[in-house]
Amino acid sequence: MNHLLELLTPANVIFDLKASSKEEVISRLLSHALKSGLIKESENDEILQALVSRENSMSTGIGSGVAIPHCSVESVTELKCIIGISPQGIPFDSIDNLPVHIFVMLVVPKDQFQEHIKTLALIAKTLNLEEERKKIISAKTFEEIQSAFSNRKGSN
Numbered sequence: 345m346n347h348l349l350e351l352l353t354p355a356n357v358i359f360d361l362k363a364s365s366k367e368e369v370i371s372r373l374l375s376h377a378l379k380s381g382l383i384k385e386s387e388n389d390e391i392l393q394a395l396v397s398r399e400n401s402m403s404t405g406i407g408s409g410v411a412i413p414h415c416s417v418e419s420v421t422e423l424k425c426i427i428g429i430s431p432q433g434i435p436f437d438s439i440d441n442l443p444v445h446i447f448v449m450l451v452v453p454k455d456q457f458q459e460h461i462k463t464l465a466l467i468a469k470t471l472n473l474e475e476e477r478k479k480i481i482s483a484k485t486f487e488e489i490q491s492a493f494s495n496r497k498g499s500n
Contacts, residue, residue, distance in 0.1 A: 349493055351425040351463075354486040355380040361428035361447065366403075366436050370395050370413055373426045373449045382426065383451065387419040391451050405438025409481070410471045412464060414450040416457055423459065424451040427489070431481055445481045446471060 358376050363369040374392055377383045383391060394415035398404065405411040426449045433443025448467050452460040470493055471477055479492035 349490060351423060352427065352486075352490065352493070356382055356426045357486055357489060358426070358428040359484065361430040361434070363430070363434050365434075366399060367396065369411075369428065369434055369436065369444075369447060370399070370449070373413070373428050373447060376428075377424060377426045377449070377451075382424050383420065387417070390417050390419050391415065395449070395451075399437075403437040403439065405436040405444050406468060406471075407438055407440040407442070408471070408474070409433065409438075409442060409445040409477060410448075410468075411436045411438065411444040411446070412448045412450065412467055414452065414460070414464065416452040416454050416460060418454050420451055420453050422453060423456065423463065425449065429481060429483065429489075446477060 356377065358372070361369065361372060363372050370392070374388065378385065378388055394417050395413050398415050399413060404413045428447040430445050433445050436444040438444055450460065450463060476492045480489055483489045483492065
């Protein structure tokens with residue numbers, strides 16, 4: 345199974361994500377993935393369409409300031425992950441109607457759906473801890489994000 349820390353590099357984290365809508369968040373995360381070479385230009389449209397369609401069916405804003413926009417597509421061969429952090433928060437139609445501060449975008453190969461479920465569960469479990477969320481939202485460096493995700497064996 346892919347551990348989230350193995351998927352993260354300094355290149356796929358946006359520290360001060362600014363957007364005013366759900367669509368803009370997805371677009372910014374995706375264009376960052378494109379610029380950092382995580383996804384190819386040829387994959388962009390399929391991924392964008394899949395992410396938007398997933399959001400339209402049900403918001404991936406899971407509450408407590410966290411959203412995990414995700415999709416599975418034919419064009420990618422391995423799991424892709426981009427993290428966006430918005431200290432000020434962005435409206436995202438979350439289940440608790442609160443603004444979202446932490447966005448974890450996952451793009452998964454169609455044939456690895458089970459992997460995808462495990463990774464989603466792992467991320468949700470990590471971000472369930474308020475202390476870890478606070479560390480991530482206030483993080484200024486990649487190392488601070490890594491430490492928040494690796495400390496999740498906390499005593500809660």
